[in-house]
Amino acid sequence: MSAPGLQGLRPWIIQRITAVYLAIFIIYFALSAPSMGTMTAGEWRAWAGSPVNTISLGLFLIATLWHAWIGVRDVILDYFPNVVARLFVLALVAAVLLGSLLWGLKALLLML
Amino acid sequence: MRFRIYRYSPEKDQKPFMQDYELNNIVPGMMLLDALLLLKEQDPTLAFRRSCREGVCGSDGMNINGTNGLACITPLSELKEPVEVRPMPRLPVIRDLIVDMDSFYKQYRDVKPYLIVKDPLPEVELQQTPEQRDKLDGLYECILCGCCSTACPSFWWNPDKFLGPAALLQAARFIEDSRDQATEERLDALDDPFKLFRCHTIMNCIQVCPKDLNPTKAIGNIKKIMVKKSL
Numbered sequence: 001m002s003a004p005g006l007q008g009l010r011p012w013i014i015q016r017i018t019a020v021y022l023a024i025f026i027i028y029f030a031l032s033a034p035s036m037g038t039m040t041a042g043e044w045r046a047w048a049g050s051p052v053n054t055i056s057l058g059l060f061l062i063a064t065l066w067h068a069w070i071g072v073r074d075v076i077l078d079y080f081p082n083v084v085a086r087l088f089v090l091a092l093v094a095a096v097l098l099g100s101l102l103w104g105l106k107a108l109l110l111m112l
Numbered sequence: 113m114r115f116r117i118y119r120y121s122p123e124k125d126q127k128p129f130m131q132d133y134e135l136n137n138i139v140p141g142m143m144l145l146d147a148l149l150l151l152k153e154q155d156p157t158l159a160f161r162r163s164c165r166e167g168v169c170g171s172d173g174m175n176i177n178g179t180n181g182l183a184c185i186t187p188l189s190e191l192k193e194p195v196e197v198r199p200m201p202r203l204p205v206i207r208d209l210i211v212d213m214d215s216f217y218k219q220y221r222d223v224k225p226y227l228i229v230k231d232p233l234p235e236v237e238l239q240q241t242p243e244q245r246d247k248l249d250g251l252y253e254c255i256l257c258g259c260c261s262t263a264c265p266s267f268w269w270n271p272d273k274f275l276g277p278a279a280l281l282q283a284a285r286f287i288e289d290s291r292d293q294a295t296e297e298r299l300d301a302l303d304d305p306f307k308l309f310r311c312h313t314i315m316n317c318i319q320v321c322p323k324d325l326n327p328t329k330a331i332g333n334i335k336k337i338m339v340k341k342s343l
Binding site: 006007008009011012013074077078079081 | 266269270302303304305306307308309310312335338339342
C-alpha cells in the first residue's frame with residue numbers, strides 16, 4: 001500500500017463536516033463576541049467563559065486543526081511522491097498541529 | 113499554414129525538439145489530422161497514431177496549441193499559427209506524437225470495466241427500465257482516447273496511483289449500472305487516499321473531452337454514493 005494508515009472517504013467527509021462547523025461558528029462569533037478592536041481582556045474572558053462559548057470555542061479549535069490536517073495532508077500526498085520525504089513532512093505538520101491543539105486547550109482552560 | 117511539431121525518437125535523438133513545417137495546400141474544412149497526413153508525405157519520418165479519422169476510435173489524441181484533443185475533429189480554421197502539436201502530457205513518448213498508453217490501460221483494467229453478475233444468468237438478457245438505462249448516458253460513450261487523464265494535474269503528480277478521470281468515469285459507469293452486482297466491492301476498492309480522492313475538481317477533463325463527457329460529475333456521484341453507503 002502506498003500510504004499506510006491513510007484513508008480516502010473518511011477524511012473527505014470530516015473535511016466537509018468541519019468546514020460547515022467552521023462557517024457556522026465564524027458567523028456566530030462575529031455576531032456575538034465583543035468587537036475585536038476594542039475588546040478588553042475581561043470582556044473576552046467573560047464571553048469565552050460562558051459554557052456554550054467555551055464548548056463551541058473548543059470545538060472550533062478541534063475543527064480548525066482537523067480541517068487543516070486533512071487539507072495539508074492532501075497537498076502533501078499530491079506533491080511528495082517519495083514515501084520517506086512524505087512521512088517526514090506529514091510528521092512535521094502533525095507535530096505543529098498537535099502543539100497548537102495543546103496550546104489552544106491550555107488557553108481555553110485558563111479561561112475558566 | 114505554419115506548424116511546430118514535437119519530434120523525438122529515443123533511439124537516435126538525445127532529447128526532444130520542435131520542428132517547423134509549412135503547408136501551402138490548405139483547403140477550407142480541413143482538420144488537423146488532414147494536415148498531419150500531408151506533412152507525413154513531406155516527411156515520412158513523422159509519427160502519429162490515427163485510425164477512423166472521425167472522432168470515434170480515439171487514436172489521435174494529442175496536445176494541440178496547449179490543449180488536449182483529437183486531431184481528426186479539430187478544424188484547422190480554429191487554430192492559431194504556428195500550430196504547436198505535442199504528444200499528450202505525462203505519458204512516456206515512444207516516438208514523436210505517439211505515447212505509451214500502457215499505464216492508462218492498466219488503470220482502466222483496475223476498475224474492472226465489465227458487468228459482474230453473481231446470480232445465475234437469465235436465459236435471455238438482463239433487463240433494465242428506461243430510467244435505469246438513462247443513468248448510463250454520459251458514462252458509456254467514452255472512447256478511451258486519454259485526453260482527459262493526461263490533462264489532469266492530479267494525474268500528472270500521481271500517474272501510477274490516482275486512477276485518472278477516464279478510468280473513474282468507467283468506474284462510475286459500472287457502479288451506476290442496475291445490472292451490476294459488485295457495487296459494494298467497487299466502492300470499497302476506491303476508498304483509498306489516491307485512487308479516487310486525488311481528484312480536486314480541477315475540471316480540465318471536462319474542458320478537453322472530445323465527446324463532451326463530464327468525468328468530474330461522475331467522480332462526484334461516486335463520492336455521493338460512497339457517503340450514502342457509509343451512513
